[in-house]
């Protein structure tokens with residue numbers, strides 16, 4: 587069966603287009619990564635503890651660290667720094683010897699590696715290099731490194747992105763299928779069949795990720811993951827916890843309203859709206875644990891759920907005073923995370939129209955601005971056995 591362009595995109599070609607918006611303008615990921623940044627700072631002590639407790643590799647002249655789903659900007663650079671500084675401290679203290687470090691920044695080929703490389707710390711003459719950096723393009727759902735290559739692999743705020751949306755392309759082709767996600771851009775509050783299709787894909791993906799890392803990480807090496815997630819196994823259609831957090835999330839109400847606006851204005855047809863699906867799934871702790879057990883080869887040292895407040899109190903007060911700037915900030919966040927896949931679906935002009943509708947909808951919802959919302963993350967630290 588011949589698949590048209592959007593069918594190919596959602597059923598397998600996602601790694602060619604999914605990425606965060608590159609560059610460093612207002613709509614770039616580098617300028618809109620505060621939420622992942624707060625998740626990272628919250629998990630920092632856990633990452634330090636994981637590195638502090640891993641075994642040292644006495645015979646190795648160099649240690650290799652990978653950030654999988656690195657994107658661009660401060661988050662990945664500070665994470666690599668943190669891992670290297672912690673390891674360096676331990677080697678100096680325990681071995682009176684300092685290995686060299688290699689840092690692999692890995693993401694999908696569509697990632698803006700140029701921006702990332704431009705932001706690397708400069709190499710100062712006559713000083714020992716902090717680390718040797720390299721970019722590794724590819725999907726973390728496939729092998730990225732040779733066997734036993736990595737000593738530390740981290741993946742932060744990335745694994746909730748799926749490799750594709752639909753496990754069976756035929757489901758997409760059949761509008762009468764129960765898994766046809768009508769009127770929604772995502773799965774929060776969607777029909778059971780739609781959520782099940784996502785859950786199945788998420789399960790396959792996580793197992794594929796772990797099987798690849800099982801090959802690539804050396805015995806005694808560390809895998810540290812932080813991903814958007816849910817606390818309980820029940821109600822996977824409730825991806826975001828409490829009702830306020832659900833309503834305020836950029837993938838839910840305002841997003842669906844923005845698509846509806848384009849439809850009502852005659853700019854797109856229903857099929858165009860209904861075939862756009864955000865390829866993200868928030869796993870529960872149980873789903874994550876099950877995938878680790880099925881894969882084998884890792885010993886879980888820590889597996890926990892944490893709730894993160896969406897914004898600081900000051901930011902919230904600032905936005906209550908100026909809802910338009912709230913709408914703008916949210917639209918920029920959506921541009922930063924979704925522009926490449928929206929553009930692949932709608933083209934650049936209509937995409938911008940969608941983001942403008944989103945901005946208007948988000949700033950009109952003044953009541954929501956007074957609510958404090960949360961999002962959940964799952965943190966896992968595991969040792970390769």
Ligand SMILES: C[S@@+](CC[C@H](N)C(=O)[O-])C[C@H]1O[C@@H](n2cnc3c(N)ncnc32)[C@H](O)[C@@H]1O
Nearest residue numbers: 605622655656657661693694725726742744747
């Ligand atoms: C929200 S960003 C997080 C970036 C960074 N780790 C941080 O914490 O700021 C998610 C990143 O995961 C990447 N990503 C999504 N799916 C991926 C895949 N299958 N393989 C590699 N990277 C992927 C995206 O391209 C994006 O750069």
